[in-house]
Amino acid sequence: RVKEQVRALVAFLEVQALRKESGLAEVATSQHLVFLGNPGTGKTTVARLLAEMYGAMGLLDKGHLVEVDRASLVGGYIGQTALKTDRAIRRALDGVLFIDEAYALTPGGGDGRLDFGAEAVETLLKRMEDYRHRLVVIVAGYPRLMRGFLDSNPGLRSRFARELSFPDYTTGDLLEITRRLAAEHQYELGPGAENALERILGGATRGEGFGNARYARTIFEQALNRQALRLAQVEGRALEELDREEVTRLEADDLVAAARSLGEDAGLRPRKRRWLS
Numbered sequence: 001r002v003k004e005q006v007r008a009l010v011a012f013l014e015v016q017a018l019r020k021e022s023g024l025a026e027v028a029t030s031q032h033l034v035f036l037g038n039p040g041t042g043k044t045t046v047a048r049l050l051a052e053m054y055g056a057m058g059l060l061d062k063g064h065l066v067e068v069d070r071a072s073l074v075g076g077y078i079g080q081t082a083l084k085t086d087r088a089i090r091r092a093l094d095g096v097l098f099i100d101e102a103y104a105l106t107p108g109g110g111d112g113r114l115d116f117g118a119e120a121v122e123t124l125l126k127r128m129e130d131y132r133h134r135l136v137v138i139v140a141g142y143p144r145l146m147r148g149f150l151d152s153n154p155g156l157r158s159r160f161a162r163e164l165s166f167p168d169y170t171t172g173d174l175l176e177i178t179r180r181l182a183a184e185h186q187y188e189l190g191p192g193a194e195n196a197l198e199r200i201l202g203g204a205t206r207g208e209g210f211g212n213a214r215y216a217r218t219i220f221e222q223a224l225n226r227q228a229l230r231l232a233q234v235e236g237r238a239l240e241e242l243d244r245e246e247v248t249r250l251e252a253d254d255l256v257a258a259a260r261s262l263g264e265d266a267g268l269r270p271r272k273r274r275w276l277s
Contacts, residue, residue, distance in 0.1 A: 035140035037166025040212030064095035102139035196252035222258035
């Protein structure tokens with residue numbers, strides 16, 4: 001879905017560039033974007049790719065990405081926030097300013113009162129207009145909280161013309177991500193390990209707190225720790241005596257232990273029987 005949305009956006013920009021070359025009127029539209037999605041769904045990666053694409057298309061001179069969060073923009077006393085926000089914007093000129101967890105700028109239900117985050121938003125809005133040909137701003141975060149952020153200031157929603165939704169990865173996607181992580185680091189999944197991994201990933205609790213690809217990476221990294229501990233406890237053998245196959249193979253037990261170390265028993269316990277009267 002994200003790829004389709006990006007293709008549509010790039011196609012629109014390419015057509016507008018052709019119209020400009022032909023002397024036709026351009027459609028004045030905002031290039032600022034809202035990324036809606038849970039953690040680990042690729043928002044930062046896509047922002048980085050978009051910055052490169054904008055640079056390649058000539059929309060931005062540099063096409064670099066500057067990633068910031070609340071701490072990078074909001075100061076601790078009056079007057080400091082505008083300076084910090086301006087500093088971040090200057091670094092992003094001719095590129096993309098990516099604000100992760102942008103809703104943190106407007107705490108308290110999204111009204112932004114009694115907090116210097118509102119000053120950061122006001123400064124950002126002004127600079128988005130001042131540098132509309134030199135700056136693209138992408139704000140990202142949880143869908144529910146981002147809607148509160150966009151409603152916190154009358155000028156915010158009008159500045160962001162497009163929203164890209166990043167759905168959670170399916171179990172099959174997460175399984176493929178873990179396979180690629182293993183191959184990249186020269187590990188293999190032993191007999192039964194893939195089935196165990198599929199049960200773990202499929203049984204994980206979904207929602208705003210679900211880490212998606214980050215969760216898959218954490219399971220993989222924890223499985224490496226469990227494999228190392230298992231190999232170190234083999235009686236009668238020193239670690240240097242282990243062969244290549246042993247140190248590159250992850251067993252099902254390594255993955256199960258990794259999931260349980262994270263407090264995840266999802267998909268691992270026997271299913272309760274349903275008795276029919």
